[in-house]
Amino acid sequence: MMKKFSISNLRFSINGGFTLLLAVLFVSAFLALSLGLSNLIIGQIQLSGTGRDSQSAFFAADSGAECAVYWDRSSGSFSTSSPSTITCAGESRPVGGAPTSSFDLNFSNGSCVSVVVDKSSPSETIITSIGHSPCNGRKVERGLEVRY
Template structure:
């Protein structure tokens, strides 16, 4: 075998292996893009779940704040009704809840709601007291919000309510 023939055969063999490598390189690139796409989809799905969990946990916390505001409003109304006669049907008087004085509460007569609001550390409480001549004589409805009283357009505003009758 001559040197020229040997070189020609070597070049043909090298060319055949080179074309096999090129075909394998395209398949490897396709496989790596496919794996990257699957991993990206899994990552985005996990990210979506995490965001929903964070929103759910924060809404639970905000719900507690709204309930505490409603409870504070009901307790304040109960205190002023039971201990101070703050919701008289004949004469209006001032009451104080959380160091906020609410003027002219009462004097509305029977079956007319007496409504007032105050804020507790940035959380709103709106209380309505209705006196009646029949049972139940007093109905207190307290609504608590996780936002301030003037922030009623917040899409994440949560309302919790407590009703007390006696």
């Protein structure tokens, strides 16, 4: 047996949708606030990652420059007349025998360095060390130049 409903028994109130409207406005404001806050947090996380990579790249550049200065000052490994082998960060690299020598090193933290030693001027040695972090893909580069 089916029950019959009559439309004439329904009562409509002018204030009937106010609570629903207030709830929708409150949820919308909360959603907008949370999206803005999450966008700010994501930006800060990316910025801190860039700072970490910048620090690693700088330390890689510093390590490469220090290694080149050490081997040049202690044993003249970057001589323009005869080639030799240097060892930095556990890696052996052939250098020397030309006015300009270059070598690359990889470090255990994922950073690397490219070092160029220029002895083309007899009165000055220029060491250019460019650190990268990470070594591939989107990377941060920091460089140092040593003159003596």
